[in-house]
Amino acid sequence: MNQVIETLLQHRSIRRFTDQSLDREQVETIVKSAQAASTSSFIQAYSIIGVTDQEKKDKLAELAGNQAYVAANGHFFVFCADLHRHKIVGDLESADVEDSIESTEKFMVALIDAALAAQNSAIAAESMGLGICYIGGIRNDLEAVKEVLKTPEHVIPLFGMAVGYPDQETDLKPRLPLEHIYMENEYQQDQSLFKKQLQDYNKTTSEYYEERTGGKRADTWTGQMAKMLGRKSRLYMKEFVENQKLNKK
Amino acid sequence: MNQVIETLLQHRSIRRFTDQSLDREQVETIVKSAQAASTSSFIQAYSIIGVTDQEKKDKLAELAGNQAYVAANGHFFVFCADLHRHKIVGDLESADVEDSIESTEKFMVALIDAALAAQNSAIAAESMGLGICYIGGIRNDLEAVKEVLKTPEHVIPLFGMAVGYPDQETDLKPRLPLEHIYMENEYQQDQSLFKKQLQDYNKTTSEYYEERTGGKRADTWTGQMAKMLGRKSRLYMKEFVENQKLNKK
Numbered sequence: 001m002n003q004v005i006e007t008l009l010q011h012r013s014i015r016r017f018t019d020q021s022l023d024r025e026q027v028e029t030i031v032k033s034a035q036a037a038s039t040s041s042f043i044q045a046y047s048i049i050g051v052t053d054q055e056k057k058d059k060l061a062e063l064a065g066n067q068a069y070v071a072a073n074g075h076f077f078v079f080c081a082d083l084h085r086h087k088i089v090g091d092l093e094s095a096d097v098e099d100s101i102e103s104t105e106k107f108m109v110a111l112i113d114a115a116l117a118a119q120n121s122a123i124a125a126e127s128m129g130l131g132i133c134y135i136g137g138i139r140n141d142l143e144a145v146k147e148v149l150k151t152p153e154h155v156i157p158l159f160g161m162a163v164g165y166p167d168q169e170t171d172l173k174p175r176l177p178l179e180h181i182y183m184e185n186e187y188q189q190d191q192s193l194f195k196k197q198l199q200d201y202n203k204t205t206s207e208y209y210e211e212r213t214g215g216k217r218a219d220t221w222t223g224q225m226a227k228m229l230g231r232k233s234r235l236y237m238k239e240f241v242e243n244q245k246l247n248k249k
Numbered sequence: 250m251n252q253v254i255e256t257l258l259q260h261r262s263i264r265r266f267t268d269q270s271l272d273r274e275q276v277e278t279i280v281k282s283a284q285a286a287s288t289s290s291f292i293q294a295y296s297i298i299g300v301t302d303q304e305k306k307d308k309l310a311e312l313a314g315n316q317a318y319v320a321a322n323g324h325f326f327v328f329c330a331d332l333h334r335h336k337i338v339g340d341l342e343s344a345d346v347e348d349s350i351e352s353t354e355k356f357m358v359a360l361i362d363a364a365l366a367a368q369n370s371a372i373a374a375e376s377m378g379l380g381i382c383y384i385g386g387i388r389n390d391l392e393a394v395k396e397v398l399k400t401p402e403h404v405i406p407l408f409g410m411a412v413g414y415p416d417q418e419t420d421l422k423p424r425l426p427l428e429h430i431y432m433e434n435e436y437q438q439d440q441s442l443f444k445k446q447l448q449d450y451n452k453t454t455s456e457y458y459e460e461r462t463g464g465k466r467a468d469t470w471t472g473q474m475a476k477m478l479g480r481k482s483r484l485y486m487k488e489f490v491e492n493q494k495l496n497k498k
Binding site for chain 1: 250251252253254256257258259260262277278280281282283284285286287289290291292293295296297298299300301302305329333334335337338339341342344345346348349350352353354355357358360361363364365367368369371372373375376377381382383385388397398399400401404407408422424425427429430431432433434435436438440443444447448470471472473474475476477478479480481482483484486487490496498
């Protein structure tokens with residue numbers, strides 16, 4: 001196994017960091033790595049906002065559901081789906097780009113572009129001995145996040161990423177069985193096999209939690225998911241995104 | 250610079266492969282690497298379909314706009330946003346998960362999850378000396394792709410990834426200036442600086458194309474983008490996605 005694959009397979013989220021900040025060179029390496037990712041038809045439909053202002057970090061931590069590690073880390077990045085510069089391109093080139101920019105297709109492109117870039121950042125950071133945690137919690141209240149980061153129309157802050165020197169050890173979380181996630185030639189048509197794989201995975205996850213908590217918790221994956229999905233969170237999103245003039249047509 | 254960052258920064262798309270297939274171990278390493286990526290609240294909202302049936306590969310190549318390397322490669326993967334298993338979770342746990350699954354929020358989660366996993370696959374493959382190319386072209390006609398891969402409701406094939414032993418040398422494409430993509434504390438408010446950065450980048454890209462084509466082509470980035478966005482492609486996407494019962498509420 002080479003060093004790259006080792007880095008990938010060793011990923012675990014880190015939620016406590018020392019107070020050492022990243023230096024400029026580290027930040028630039030992380031951003032350059034992001035930029036090196038593939039981008040759909042060269043569109044580069046994302047932006048990255050580094051948040052160094054402590055007041056803003058505190059505010060984002062609060063908005064993300066009081067996650068302390070959003071405020072306390074080595075560097076905090078926010079990855080945005082961004083078609084604002086493409087709107088400007090339309091102005092510069094006197095081209096009618098509005099229908100494209102406001103389409104669901106280009107919204108998908110921007111999300112995918114931003115996520116590919118972010119994952120390169122995560123890998124780059126981890127390869128330097130840093131820890132990372134994605135922060136989807138900023139989507140709790142994007143109206144407020146938008147105020148903090150002053151993002152214009154056609155931009156959606158998608159998630160944060162806390163990066164820093166790890167101050168904790170965490171475990172590798174067991175993933176869904178490979179043969180459940182990976183299929184060949186067509187989607188799994190055998191519903192009973194599909195369900196059996198989920199039930200087998202439930203055993204794996206409940207054993208994982210039991211061991212980790214000394215028997216206090218033995219959640220199954222389907223139980224966790226049902227609870228989370230039952231909460232119906234962030235149902236304001238459709239309207240918010242459309243108000244930013246994305247995902248409209 | 251460590252070996253991981255070197256791999257990230259050396260990325261370039263490969264569109265011609267030798268006829269050597271990936272072996273099972275390589276495919277599994279690529280899939281396990283995908284699975285090791287972060288996933289929003291452990292939701293794992295994606296699936297990967299490996300396409301080995303040559304007839305299906307030929308069909309997908311045609312649908313993607315006659316891209317030969319979709320049919321001829323070492324292995325072809327399709328990454329799907331997938332909330333189908335979460336629908337099954339709802340059935341297994343007698344939980345009301347429909348509003349969540351059909352929300353724009355969870356559609357975004359699934360897209361991001363799939364893209365993070367895919368990028369790990371890309372990096373893993375490249376670290377093994379393989380080349381990759383993302384294939385957004387499968388989104389030209391997802392109704393037809395859905396037929397080929399037999400994907401159920403709540404699943405969207407997002408993009409393919411052709412992987413294989415490179416049979417060409419390609420150049421690194423210059424990205425947008427780092428200071429344009431990366432901002433600190435708030436989004437760039439200075440519109441004239443923002444535009445100047447795009448114009449500077451136009452020089453970079455037209456020099457790149459000029460050198461690469463021996464003077465035959467000198468496209469600017471804004472010119473390319475205006476042309477592409479002016480085409481208004483794939484405007485059926487909103488309806489298609491909603492028909493799969495995603496991004497509806």
